[in-house]
Amino acid sequence: MRGVIMHSPGEVRVQDRDDPQIVEPTDAIIKVTAACVCGSDLWPYRGAQDVEDQPMGHEYVGVVEQVGDSVTTVKPGDFVVGSFMTSDGTCEICQAGYQSRCVDTTPMGGIGTQAQLARIPQADGTLVATPEHPDEDLIPSLLAASDVLGTGWFAADAAAAGPGKTVAVVGDGAVGLMGILAAQQMGAERIIAMSRHESRQKLAREFGATDIVTERGDDGVAKIKELTGGLGAHSVIEAVGTQEAMLQAIKSTRPGGHVGFVGVSHGVELPGDLLFGSTVHLHGGPAPVRRYLPELIQLILDRKIEPGKVFDKRLPLEEAAEAYRLMDQREAIKVLLEV
Amino acid sequence: MRGVIMHSPGEVRVQDRDDPQIVEPTDAIIKVTAACVCGSDLWPYRGAQDVEDQPMGHEYVGVVEQVGDSVTTVKPGDFVVGSFMTSDGTCEICQAGYQSRCVDTTPMGGIGTQAQLARIPQADGTLVATPEHPDEDLIPSLLAASDVLGTGWFAADAAAAGPGKTVAVVGDGAVGLMGILAAQQMGAERIIAMSRHESRQKLAREFGATDIVTERGDDGVAKIKELTGGLGAHSVIEAVGTQEAMLQAIKSTRPGGHVGFVGVSHGVELPGDLLFGSTVHLHGGPAPVRRYLPELIQLILDRKIEPGKVFDKRLPLEEAAEAYRLMDQREAIKVLLEV
Numbered sequence: 165m166r167g168v169i170m171h172s173p174g175e176v177r178v179q180d181r182d183d184p185q186i187v188e189p190t191d192a193i194i195k196v197t198a199a200c201v202c203g204s205d206l207w208p209y210r211g212a213q214d215v216e217d218q219p220m221g222h223e224y225v226g227v228v229e230q231v232g233d234s235v236t237t238v239k240p241g242d243f244v245v246g247s248f249m250t251s252d253g254t255c256e257i258c259q260a261g262y263q264s265r266c267v268d269t270t271p272m273g274g275i276g277t278q279a280q281l282a283r284i285p286q287a288d289g290t291l292v293a294t295p296e297h298p299d300e301d302l303i304p305s306l307l308a309a310s311d312v313l314g315t316g317w318f319a320a321d322a323a324a325a326g327p328g329k330t331v332a333v334v335g336d337g338a339v340g341l342m343g344i345l346a347a348q349q350m351g352a353e354r355i356i357a358m359s360r361h362e363s364r365q366k367l368a369r370e371f372g373a374t375d376i377v378t379e380r381g382d383d384g385v386a387k388i389k390e391l392t393g394g395l396g397a398h399s400v401i402e403a404v405g406t407q408e409a410m411l412q413a414i415k416s417t418r419p420g421g422h423v424g425f426v427g428v429s430h431g432v433e434l435p436g437d438l439l440f441g442s443t444v445h446l447h448g449g450p451a452p453v454r455r456y457l458p459e460l461i462q463l464i465l466d467r468k469i470e471p472g473k474v475f476d477k478r479l480p481l482e483e484a485a486e487a488y489r490l491m492d493q494r495e496a497i498k499v500l501l502e503v
Numbered sequence: 504m505r506g507v508i509m510h511s512p513g514e515v516r517v518q519d520r521d522d523p524q525i526v527e528p529t530d531a532i533i534k535v536t537a538a539c540v541c542g543s544d545l546w547p548y549r550g551a552q553d554v555e556d557q558p559m560g561h562e563y564v565g566v567v568e569q570v571g572d573s574v575t576t577v578k579p580g581d582f583v584v585g586s587f588m589t590s591d592g593t594c595e596i597c598q599a600g601y602q603s604r605c606v607d608t609t610p611m612g613g614i615g616t617q618a619q620l621a622r623i624p625q626a627d628g629t630l631v632a633t634p635e636h637p638d639e640d641l642i643p644s645l646l647a648a649s650d651v652l653g654t655g656w657f658a659a660d661a662a663a664a665g666p667g668k669t670v671a672v673v674g675d676g677a678v679g680l681m682g683i684l685a686a687q688q689m690g691a692e693r694i695i696a697m698s699r700h701e702s703r704q705k706l707a708r709e710f711g712a713t714d715i716v717t718e719r720g721d722d723g724v725a726k727i728k729e730l731t732g733g734l735g736a737h738s739v740i741e742a743v744g745t746q747e748a749m750l751q752a753i754k755s756t757r758p759g760g761h762v763g764f765v766g767v768s769h770g771v772e773l774p775g776d777l778l779f780g781s782t783v784h785l786h787g788g789p790a791p792v793r794r795y796l797p798e799l800i801q802l803i804l805d806r807k808i809e810p811g812k813v814f815d816k817r818l819p820l821e822e823a824a825e826a827y828r829l830m831d832q833r834e835a836i837k838v839l840l841e842v
Contacts, residue, residue, distance in 0.1 A: 256734060257758050265758030265782050267734070395595060395606070410775065419596050419604030420791075429775030436749065436771020440764070440788045443604050449782035452759075 167279030168220045168484045173211035176485040181219070184275075184283035189234040190252075192287035194226035194244060196503045198307045199278045200475065201487045202248075203337050204428045209488055212430060219276025220484075221501075222248035223311040225303060226282070228291075235287045242293040245461060246284055247453035248272045248311045253289025263289070263454035278484055280503055292457045298465065304472025304500055305464040308342065312498065313460055313471040314453030315426050316342025316403070320350055321456075322424030322447040323399035327351040332388050333373075334413045335403030336364040338474045338498040339426060341371055343401040345471055348372025349463070352399070356391060358384055358412075364497060367473065381408055388416040396421060402448070407432050419443040426451055475500040506618030507559045507823045512550035515824040520558065523614075523622035528573040529591075531626035533565035533583060535842045537646045538617045539814065540826045541587075542676050543767045548827055551769060558615025559823075560840075561587035562650040564642060565621070567630075574626045581632040584800060585623055586792035587611045587650045592628025602628070602793035617823055619842055631796045637804065643811025643839055644803040647681065651837065652799055652810040653792030654765050655681025655742070659689055660795075661763030661786040662738035666690040671727050672712075673752045674742030675703040677813045677837040678765060680710055682740040684810055687711025688802070691738070695730060697723055697751075703836060706812065720747055727755040735760060741787070746771050758782040765790055814839040 167181040184193055199221045208215035228242045238244055250270045251263035258266050270285045284290055298306060305313075316339050325331045325347040333340050333347070336359035347355050348371060356375040357368035365376050377387045388397055396418035402409055405427025413423050414434075425448030439446070463469045477496040479487050487499035506520040523532055538560045547554035567581045577583055589609045590602035597605050609624045623629055637645060644652075655678050664670045664686040672679050672686070675698035686694050687710060695714040696707035704715050716726045727736055735757035741748055744766025752762050753773075764787030778785070802808045816835040818826050826838035 256732075260759045262759035262782055393595075405775075405779075407775075419788075420599045420601035425779070429779040432775020432778075434773040434775060434778065436744075436746075436768030436773060439771075439773065439785075440744075440768040443601055443788035443791075444786070446778075446785040447783070449758075449779045452782075 165280040166481060167276055170208060170215050170218045170220050173215060174209060176209070176220070176488045178482050178484050181279060184281050186230060186232045187283065188285060189232035190286050190288065191232045192228050192235055192238060192284045192291065193230040194224070194282055194284055195229050196224050196226040196277055196280060196282055198303050198503060199224050199501045200307060201491050201499050201501070202311060203339065205488070206492055207428065207430065209492055219279070221276050221278030222272040223307060224272070224277035224282060225307045225310060229281065231287060237288045238291050238293050243297045244291040244293050245306050245309055245457060246291045247314065247457065249450060250284065250286040250290040251454050252286045258289065261455045262452045264450040264452040278481065278501055290454065292461060294461060294465065302464055304475045305470055306461065307500065308471035308474055309457060309460045309464060311453060312338040312474060313342045314456050315339050315451040317346040317456050317460065318451035318453070319343045319401040319403060319424035319426040319448065320346035322422065323401050324422040325350045325352045325399045328353050329398040330354040330356065330392055331399040331401065332356040332358065332397040332416050333401045333403065334358050334409050335427060336361060336368060337403060340401065340403035341367055341474055342471055343403055344368050344373050345371040345469060347399070349469060356388060356397065367497070370473065381412055384412050385415040392418070398422070399424070403427050405429050405432070410434065414438065414442050414444060417442065417444045421445070422447070424448055474498050478502060504619040505820060506615055509547060509554050509557045509559050512554060513548060515548070515559070515827045517821050517823050520618060523620050525569060525571045526622065527624060528571035529625050529627065530571045531567050531574055531577060531623045531630065532569040533563070533621055533623055534568050535563050535565040535616055535619060535621055537642050537842060538563050538840045539646060540830050540838050540840070541650060542678065544827070545831055546767065546769065548831055558618065560615050560617030561611035562646060563611070563616035563621060564646045564649060568620065570626060576627045577630050577632050582636045583630040583632050584645050584648055584796060585630045586653065586796065588789060589623065589625040589629040590793050591625045597628065600794045601791045603789040603791040617820065617840055629793065631800060633800060633804065641803055643814045644809055645800065646839060647810035647813055648796060648799045648803060650792060651677040651813060652681045653795050654678050654790040656685040656795050656799065657790035657792070658682045658740040658742060658763035658765040658787065659685035661761065662740050663761040664689045664691045664738045667692050668737040669693040669695065669731055670738040670740065671695040671697065671736040671755050672740045672742065673697050673748050674766060675700060675707060676742060679740065679742035680706055680813055681810055682742055683707050683712050684710040684808060686738070688808060695727060695736065706836070709812065720751055723751050724754040731757070737761070738763070742766050744768050744771070749773065753777065753781050753783055756781065756783045760784070761786070763787055813837050817841055
């Protein structure tokens with residue numbers, strides 16, 4: 165099969181890889197219909213994270229080709245959506261809704277779904293089959309559910325977005341934009357997108373943003389305070405992962421408010437006294453996307469949300485290197501790879 | 504009147520101070536019945552925080568002597584309990600239950616309640632009067648409600664202690680012990696006290712601890728994991744404020760679990776990747792004690808809880824210096840000052 169390998173920072177190639185095989189009786193093999201490049205794939209691409217001959221990709225939708233002997237909930241031919249972390253669905257942590265931290269999880273990023281085929285461990289606890297094969301135009305939205313939508317949804321949930329709430333969103337990448345969509349679905353009264361880029365501001369408004377703040381750092385915090393009677397937002401989504409973004413998020417939140425942070429943390433050190441003094445709720449980490457998948461898939465199939473709009477570019481798998489380049493240069497928000 | 508002044512680290516004196524006066528129409532003056540020394544008073548005492556000629560004390564119960572013209576909920580003669588942070592009770596932050604972060608708050612530590620009299624700003628939103636003067640033997644428990652009990656209660660609440668939960672408590676000072684009492688009242692199934700001191704272990708068990716762990720740091724974390732099927736506790740209370748204690752708390756919590764932290768943060772820097780990877784809920788800060796006071800006072804008056812047991816020493820106000828020494832040397836858990 166053909167698949168993406170990142171050989172070193174910036175060095176992405178599509179090449180022949182061995183076809184995956186069933187290893188455990190709980191595995192499934194899927195034929196990938198579509199995959200994409202994640203913001204977190206850019207950390208190694210930019211050299212901010214070590215990388216050497218790494219299969220890439222952890223977002224995917226596809227059709228089941230083959231299942232192991234003990235798999236019961238999906239069968240060959242099913243169209244499936246899964247999360248970027250596999251989960252057994254049965255352990256105490258999964259049962260509590262934290263499938264991304266399942267006691268027996270495998271990060272799909274280690275397997276690489278930017279490929280024609282992918283092995284999905286713990287298929288029963290990881291994959292969700294759609295009732296029938298979805299219409300072609302729903303593929304991008306279902307693919308978004310696999311990570312960015314699920315992650316933005318978790319962030320909005322962790323930030324306790326809901327009716328009567330003012331939600332601020334730090335980060336105008338795909339996850340931040342999905343956080344806006346999620347906050348709107350959860351009934352937030354006001355959604356403030358922090359963005360400097362016109363194309364992203366436009367999409368933010370489409371997804372439900374009511375206000376745009378272009379200032380960053382402490383100036384951004386001051387603007388959020390100004391918009392919220394000096395108190396700060398009730399709910400703040402952090403979707404970047406840098407020190408500046410985390411501090412901006414915490415400082416923009418009112419006492420007793422909630423910060424949902426999902427930007428993969430790079431070089432962040434939170435001063436204890438700031439956190440203590442802020443009196444906010446802080447919750448985040450790798451999103452337990454699987455918890456939300458059934459609900460998100462239904463919203464998409466019912467055409468109530470269209471998260472697929474976050475893909476502003478499509479390329480065939482063979483042009484994955486260009487997909488990385490476009491996202492690295494911020495020439496694209498998110499690129500879908502047709503497999 | 505007589506009152507405590509900390510002139511410099513370690514230098515505590517009881518001396519003549521001007522009687523407080525009504526400054527704002529929302530003020531009350533109370534005759535302090537009992538005050539005490541807080542763990543947080545030991546930070547400046549030990550030189551870990553700057554201090555110069557500072558009136559001390561922020562915990563108090565007493566009898567109202569005088570009220571400003573606009574005070575309506577308490578009157579001269581009332582026995583009252585108040586929090587260490589004043590609150591107007593009417594702002595959005597107070598209404599959301601975060602009275603310690605009221606938009607118009609005054610820290611009582613700046614006024615100093617280790618004294619015969621104290622001015623209480625925002626009396627209506629700060630003080631809670633008991634229906635009648637309480638029995639003498641309830642005074643220590645009501646005094647505890649003013650800070651350590653309310654703080655331990657908030658920590659247990661922030662840690663989402665409740666039925667079916669395993670709660671671990673980092674810190675065996677007065678607040679940690681009150682966290683144990685709170686977790687027990689909230690119905691926790693198992694309460695693990697982390698303590699090396701026999702007298703504190705004994706009190707921990709009296710307040711509801713079911714297990715004692717004497718290991719600290721990563722050894723303590725390993726022990727908590729061992730006691731919880733490798734997963735970690737559902738709820739962890741942090742009642743110290745140091746880097747070691749915060750990391751111990753976060754690492755002892757299972758994915759999706761809750762850390763309630765109330766130790767005043769000193770020198771803490773939380774690594775973002777640890778926090779991200781932990782997937783815990785983190786909430787804490789200066790406890791909104793006022794939120795809990797009516798419930799706590801009722802539990803005490805009904806003799807359902809006896810938090811006053813945390814005072815293992817009583818001294819007259821004039822011997823405040825000795826009270827500080829005893830607590831600094833950990834010869835006493837908490838000292839009540841009779842005024």
